Amino acid sequence: NAGVTQTPKFRILKIGQSMTLQCAQDMNHNYMYWYRQDPGMGLKLIYYSVGAGITDKGEVPNGYNVSRSTTEDFPLRLELAAPSQTSVYFCASSPGTANTEAFFGQGTRLTVV
Amino acid sequence: AQSVAQPEDQVNVAEGNPLTVKCTYSVSGNPYLFWYVQYPNRGLQFLLKYITGDNLVKGSYGFEAEFNKSQTSFHLKKPSALVSDSALYFCAVSSGYGNNRLAFGKGNQVVVIP
Numbered sequence A: 001n002a003g004v005t006q007t008p009k010f011r012i013l014k015i016g017q018s019m020t021l022q023c024a025q026d027m028n029h030n031y032m033y034w035y036r037q038d039p040g041m042g043l044k045l046i047y048y049s050v051g052a053g054i055t056d057k058g059e060v061p062n063g064y065n066v067s068r069s070t071t072e073d074f075p076l077r078l079e080l081a082a083p084s085q086t087s088v089y090f091c092a093s094s095p096g097t098a099n100t101e102a103f104f105g106q107g108t109r110l111t112v113v
Numbered sequence B: 001a002q003s004v005a006q007p008e009d010q011v012n013v014a015e016g017n018p019l020t021v022k023c024t025y026s027v028s029g030n031p032y033l034f035w036y037v038q039y040p041n042r043g044l045q046f047l048l049k050y051i052t053g054d055n056l057v058k059g060s061y062g063f064e065a066e067f068n069k070s071q072t073s074f075h076l077k078k079p080s081a082l083v084s085d086s087a088l089y090f091c092a093v094s095s096g097y098g099n100n101r102l103a104f105g106k107g108n109q110v111v112v113i114p
Helices: none
Strands: A004-009 A010-013 A021-025 A031-038 A042-052 A054-057 A064-066 A074-079 A087-096 A109-113 B003-005 B010-014 B019-021 B024-026 B031-038 B043-050 B056-058 B064-068 B072-079 B087-095 B107-112
Touching: A004 A087, A021 A031, A021 A087, A021 A109, A042 A064, A064 B031, A109 B019, B010 B031, B019 B056, B019 B107, B031 B064, B031 B072, B043 B056, B043 B064, B043 B072, B072 B087
Parallel strands: A010 A109, B010 B107
Antiparallel strands: A004 A021, A021 A074, A031 A042, A031 A087, A042 A054, A064 A074, A087 A109, B003 B024, B019 B072, B031 B043, B031 B087, B056 B064, B064 B072, B087 B107
């Protein structure tokens, strides 16, 4: 029972490089989310998806893009990495209704230098 | 839009003593309230939630939380803290009104002293 799987666990990028953070869930959840966690700031929502083919911006979407071609996968794309994107990124999924808990991946620690 | 306040950055408690982590919220409509715990280098794990009904909610690892509508609070409690409870605790709120998205507080570091 894998739950939510994120890859890679760690990555160092140079300014201006691009990369994709992968996220997959095997619970057939409709909702998926990307958060970033910065020290003392809690979790900020970057993008979310309510189902395959549907995505929407969260609180801090600038510099990121997402796609949702299948129920299982929700990759996050950084096109031109900037030092401000140094953070820990978490993917999560939930069945969808507001009263259900979210399940989180282990996180990706990204450093942009 | 919904929001959560966790007023303390760090909570220190001696092992065996009661532990309380505070949370207040703001939301339109009825609140759905959650507590999550994060151990070092790990993702968030669900502890408990309040949806409706009894104001005292019991969850994993001996934790409980009390919903207080008049004070818009949802404080997390444990009667006797363990060293292994040392972690980062997040309160979160969503609502059936609007976009259903979870809003997280900034988190509280709990340190249980042996």
